[in-house]
Structure formats: C-alpha cells, structure tokens
Amino acid sequence: KEIEPLLRHLSAQQTQLKPDRAAIENAALIRQEFSANVSHELKTPLHVISGYAELFENGLVKEEDIKPFAKKIHAESLRMTKLIEDIIELTKLDNGGTEMKWEKCDFYSIAENAVDTLESAASDMNIKLIVNGENAPVTAIPQMIYSIVYNLCDNAIKYSQPNGYVSVTVTQNDHYTVLTVKDTGIGIQEEEQKRIFERFYRVDKSRSKEVCGTGLGLSIVKHAVMIHKGNIRLNSVFGKGSEFIVTIPNYPGIT
Ligand code: ADP
Numbered sequence: 001k002e003i004e005p006l007l008r009h010l011s012a013q014q015t016q017l018k019p020d021r022a023a024i025e026n027a028a029l030i031r032q033e034f035s036a037n038v039s040h041e042l043k044t045p046l047h048v049i050s051g052y053a054e055l056f057e058n059g060l061v062k063e064e065d066i067k068p069f070a071k072k073i074h075a076e077s078l079r080m081t082k083l084i085e086d087i088i089e090l091t092k093l094d095n096g097g098t099e100m101k102w103e104k105c106d107f108y109s110i111a112e113n114a115v116d117t118l119e120s121a122a123s124d125m126n127i128k129l130i131v132n133g134e135n136a137p138v139t140a141i142p143q144m145i146y147s148i149v150y151n152l153c154d155n156a157i158k159y160s161q162p163n164g165y166v167s168v169t170v171t172q173n174d175h176y177t178v179l180t181v182k183d184t185g186i187g188i189q190e191e192e193q194k195r196i197f198e199r200f201y202r203v204d205k206s207r208s209k210e211v212c213g214t215g216l217g218l219s220i221v222k223h224a225v226m227i228h229k230g231n232i233r234l235n236s237v238f239g240k241g242s243e244f245i246v247t248i249p250n251y252p253g254i255t
Pocket of ligand 1: 029121151155156159183184186187188196197201202203204214215216217218219242
C-alpha cells in the first residue's frame, strides 16, 4: 500500500519517457535518411562531371563537342555548389540557428534586397516582379528572413510560364508581419501540397523536374519560419498559380 503512490508516480513518468524516446529515435532515423539522400544527390552530378572529364583526358572529345560537354561540367558543378550551400544552411537551422544573431531589422528592406537579386532571372522569363508594402521593423535573424523571401520568390519565378506575374507583399500589424509571395505559375496539385516541404522532395509531374533545383528550398523556408515561431500556409490551384503566406511575430522572443 505504501509504495502504491511511488508506483503510480513511476508509471506516469514512464509514459512520459516513452514519447521522448520515440522522438529521439525518430530524429536519429530522419538524420540517417537525410545523410543517405545527401550522398545520393551529390554523387549524381559528380558522376557526370568525372565521366565527361575522363573523355577529355583521353582525347575522345570531338571539336564540336568541346563546348557542350564543358557546359555540362560547368552546370553540374554549379548544381553541386548549390546543393552544398543548401545543406550547410539546413544544418545551421537544424542546430536551431544558435550561431546566427537576432537583430532589429526591417523585414521590408530585406525582402526588397532578396527580390532585387532575382530581378534578372525574372526578366529573362519576361516575368513581372512586383514588391509591395512598407517598412516593417522586426526582431529576427536577417539572413533567415532573406532566405525565406529568396527561396519563395525564386520558386515563384522558376515554376512559372513566361510572361507571368510574381508579387511579393509585406504587411504588418502590432503583433505580426505577413509576407505573401504570389505567382501565376504552374500551381501545385492538392496531394503534393504537403510533401513539397519535405527535404529533397520535388514534384515529378508537370515540368518542374526540368527546372534546376535541389528540393531543399522549401524545407529551409519552413525551418526558418519555425525558428521565428511563425507559420506558413499555401493556397494553390494546379495550372493557375500559387500563393505562399508566411506569418511571423514581430518580436518572437517576447510573444
Ligand atoms: P526546388 O525548387 O529546389 O526543387 P523546393 O523545396 O523549393 O525545391 O520546392 C519543392 C518542389 O515544390 C519544387 O520542386 C516544385 O515541384 C514545387 N514548387 C515549389 N514552389 C512552387 C511554386 N511556386 N509553384 C509550383 N510548384 C512549386
């Protein structure tokens, strides 16, 4: 009888421990799967690069093939660089962004900078890129805010037909800042909408696989939003376009 409360306490503790252990095991599994995917994704471009380089080494490349083969090597090495950069960024996020500094900054001007970098990619496809909004002071990790806007906007351009529109809007109230990135692009089917936030996931259908990408952009965005205690929503109609809406508290440390 005396030890009954103790037993009850212990069993309560055990049920509490069980989900913890499950979470740890699950995290280990996810890490393992991620490493396997990284190795696979890096091996593919490296394989192409070394294959073409070997042809050059053995003098097997005809004059007219020199340029296209060199172009292929160049493209694949750029792809590898982008993959490595994205992986480094994700690893930083996995560590909770602890080595990055929270600062007072203006969400709107960061958004403008990110969009500026993509101006030429948009004009190459004759896509109108518009930024709306006004100053929006926040306490945030500026590199991460940049990365959120950059990745969403980069996708909005990449997964659009020529002559489309991409609009980026930043609004703010007393508590929250809202970023909306809207495109008139290819859209995302309902059943794909959850999966696109997974690491390395890319939609197979439509033409999105022909577009250059690592499949890591949206997982970086989702993670960065999470660190800012915000949320991300998606409205999309297949064939019509998509709208990503990010909401973050102005002062995540306080709210
Ligand atoms: P990446 O663009 O490098 O493939 P992301 O993680 O950024 O990787 O996106 C995952 C997938 O989601 C993309 O491959 C694409 O199929 C789909 N996607 C993302 N953004 C859009 C968009 N704005 N319109 C249509 N499809 C999109």
